[in-house]
Amino acid sequence: MEQVIQKSCSDIDSHVLNYCSGYANDALKDVDEVSEHVITLIRDLLLDAGAKQDAVQAIQTELLKRFEEREHNLDKLQTNKLVRLKETILMDKQSEISSTMGLVGEKVDLDSVKGRKVESRVDKRKLEKAERKIRAKWEKRTIKAEYESSRLIQPEQKSYEEFYMAVNPLDMSSSNQGKTKDIKVDGIDLAFAGLRILTGASLTLAQGRRYGLTGRNGIGKSTLLRALSRREVAIPTHITILHVEQEMAGDDTPALQSVLDADVWRKYLLKDQESITGRLSVIERELEELGRDQEADQAIPRRLERERDDLDIHLMDIQNKLAEMDADGAEARAATILAGLGFTPEMQSYATKTFSGGWRMRLSLARALFCQPDLLLLDEPSNMLDVPSIAFLSEYLQSYKNIVLVVSHDRSFLNEVATDIIHQHSERLDYYRGNFSQFYATREERCKNQMREYEKQMEYRKHLQSFIDKFRYNAAKSSEAQSRIKKLEKLPVLEKPQTDADVEFEFPLVEKISPPILQMTDVFFEYVPGRPVLKNVDIDVQMDSRIGVVGPNGSGKSTMLKLLIEQIHPTSGLVSRHPRLRVAYFAQHHVDTLELNLNALSFLAKNYPGKGEEEYRRHLGAFGITGPLALRKMVTLSGGQKSRVAFACLGLQNPHILILDEPTNHLDMESMDALTRAVERFQGGVILVSHDVDFLDKTCKSIWQCDNYMVSKFDGTIAQYKKYCLSQQPTMTAKVQ
Known part of the structure; x- marks a missing residue:
């Protein structure tokens, strides 16, 4: 079957083909597998992966034929009263096979079958124990491999409600009260798509x-968060978990109601309370009617009274649980969270399907903050937020009473939010107390001390070895040489401290052109007539410009950049460019411009032809895409690695002006530092939109504020702008207790 599937669908992803081939072959060998189920599953997988209908039909026909042949052979075996063994047994090798191996299902003593008995000298108990360990190990590997393969190619099937209820079971009793909410898990092994993420790591999180x-990008941070959210790591079930990873699906539900519905158990309990209250009312009416009826059967009232008592107890449990959830103050708390994330009272009544991807991401974040899980997992939460919303989120999390585990490369955000830093590297997790700045200083000092200790020992080893080599065969000094040999053997073996390779981005030298370079004069723009996006915009970009554009989401920042590169044209006003001007544009959704089924090397050669393979490799290497990474399909790269490929594309355009829309999204700390240095060295002009306060502070000379359809220069630094944004935030009356 493998050759049939590979030949018929050679144009789709190899992971899907390998999975389907392996599944089909295993199913044909297993007599318990149902042919219709197997054929349907393989057909759906191939169609979802983009296979052609006629090719899938051919595979279905061949699979059906193979299953019919299997059934015919089984019928023939049963007619002849023959039984097919699951394993091949060579009878002439019976003396080499232990009767305790259990490979053939039932325990069979093959020596007795032949009429002779040879006493085994093997300790049967030890052998059985060793075999159980080996079998358990292989079963664990098999289950894990099957899971990883299916997770790689199959989308999540469960709805949000089903997934939430499965991951966070509800306990109506008070048995969880007093239980610790601290998390301590040792010996974590984690892998994904054949890559080892963690080996024997320990996870320690305190309430x-x-x-x-x-x-670093690609080290597996998001994979770890995903494993925690699915309880693939053994976290106690009384600890609730919620993971903000992707934007929510849109429907007709109002934004405020969608946040309230995020707490699935609250919604379930309220519905159950309403149902019980209604039933209690019916029972009371029936009891009143039966009380007036003198001839009524007395067993009926007793049965109704028992049902009423049971419902009263259940209702009390529900009300206690709702009080524990603070159900009465839920709507006010949800509205406050939405307001802090930029949703006006009017927007809170809009259907979720009317919001763009960025706003839906904010809704996902609002839903998580509203649920207040014991373990809140956030994956790059600041990527889709503007400066005011980041400031609100930072302030909100600082008073969060439970555990927060956040993946972020925003130094300023981590300095404000984090009480501890977990550094993931070399398949392990290292813990540091304090915020990011304290972690960075401590880590640098620790690395220097480890390197000094390593170099000191290597020098001492070299000194001892030199004496040994010189006097080992000298009769007068042989005893001293032997003494030094013993010293050398007793020295602890120190491994050289691992240091991350430095990342350097490099934009090409800029050809000088005379001003004016790039200008917008009295520009007015609207997508829909009567609904302006920008009004009266005047901005001048020169070869030495370093302009940072800030403002709320939806205020027109990206629209202004698109006007500058002439991707769209103004409704009125003028955008003038130097005739020889080359502009390189980094789009916020740059992944859409990449052909993810190609590797980075092929993509550059296809879109920027005229260079040799070595030149492309050197250029990619200048942006941190080195060695095997350049030959991996871009769909398998992390978000930060895709961003590096996009920056490499900018470099091949030899630009005079760099226009960057959210360039720091997904970049790790080292890459952000490299981008900062590259922008500082770049001799052309730079205009960028970013919400990373630290990046803006290091790269921009002037800050322009986009708000209320206007773009105006902000008189102050980015830190002052952030304080201004905080002063405009609504009062957090429903802050987390």
């Missing part, structure tokens, strides 16, 4: 602490 998870 009330806020942890920043840092590490």
Whole structure:
């Protein structure tokens, strides 16, 4: 079947083909597998992966034929009263096979079958124990491999409600009260798509602490969060978990109601309370009617009274649980969270399907903050937020009473939020107390001390070895040489401290052109007539410009950049460019411009032809895409690695002006530092939109504020702008207790 599937659908992803081939072959060998189920599953997988209908039909026909042949052979075996063994047994090798191996199902003593008995000298108990360990190990590997393969190619099937209720079971009793909410899990092994993420790692999270998870792009931070959210790591079930990873699906539900519905158990309990209250009312009416009827059967009132008592107890449990959830103050708390994330009272009544992807991401974040899980997992929450919303989220999390584990590369955000830093590297997790700045200083000092200790020992080893080599065969000094040999053997073996390779971005030298370079004069723009986006915009970009554009989401920042590159044209006003001007544009959704089924090397050669393979490799290497990474399909790269490929594309355009829309999204700390240095060295002009306060502070000379359809220069630094935004935030009357 493998050759049939590979040949018929050679144009789709190899992971899907390998999975389907392996599944089909295993199913044909297993007599318990139902042919219709197997064929349907393989057909759906191939169609979802983009296979052609006629090719899938051919595979279905061949599979059906193979299953019919299997059934015919089984019928023939049963007619002849023959039984097919699951394993091949070579009878002439019976003396080499232990009767305790259990490979053939029932225990069979093959020596007795032949009429002779050879006493085994093997300790049967030890052998059985060793075999159980080996079998358990292989079963664990098989289950894990099957899970990883299916997770790689199959989308999540469960709805949000089903997933939430499965991951966070409800306990109506008070047995969870007093239980610790601290998390301590040792020996974590984690892998994904054949790559080892963690090996024997320990996860330690304390109640009330806020942890920043840092590490290089592609190290597996998001994979770890996903494993925690699915309870693939053994976290106690009384600890509730919620993961903000992707934007929510849109429907007709109002934004405020969608946040209230996020707490699935609250919604379930309210519905159950309403149902019980209604039933109690019916019972009371029936009891009143039966009380007036003198001839009524007395067994009926007793039965109704028992039902009423049971419902009263259940209702009391529900009301206690709702009080524990603070159900009465839920709507006010949800409205406050939405307001802090930029939703006006009017927007809170809009259907969720009317919001763009960025706003839906905010809704996902609002839903998580509203639920207040014991373990809140946030994956790059600041990527879709503007400066005011980031400031609100930072302030909100600082008073969060439970555990927060956040993946972020925003230094300023981590400095404000994190009480601890977890550094993921070399398949392990290292813990540091304090915010990011304290972690960075401590880690640098620790690395220097480890390197000094390593170099000191290597020098001492070299000195001892030199003496040994010189006097080992000298009769007068042989005893001293032997003494030094013993010293050398007793020295602890120190491994050289692992240091991350430095990342450097490099934009090409800029050809000078005379001003004016790029200008917008009295520009007015609207997508829909009567609904302006920008009014009276005047801005001048020169070769030495370093302009940072800030403002709320939806205020027109990206629209202004698109006007500058002439991707769209103004409704009125003028955008003038130097005739020889080359502009390189980094789009916020740059992934849409990449062909993810190609590797980075092929993508550059296809879109920027004229260079040799070595030149493309050197250029990619200048942006941190080195070695095997350049040959991996871009769909398998992390978000930060895709961003590096996009920056490499900018470099091949030899630009005079860089226009960057949210360039720091998904970049790790080292890449952000490299981008900062590259922008500082770049000799052309730079205009960028970003919500990373630290990045803006280091790269921009002037800050322009986009708000109320206008773009105006902000008189002050980015730190002052952030304080201004905080002063405009609504009062957090429903802050987390």
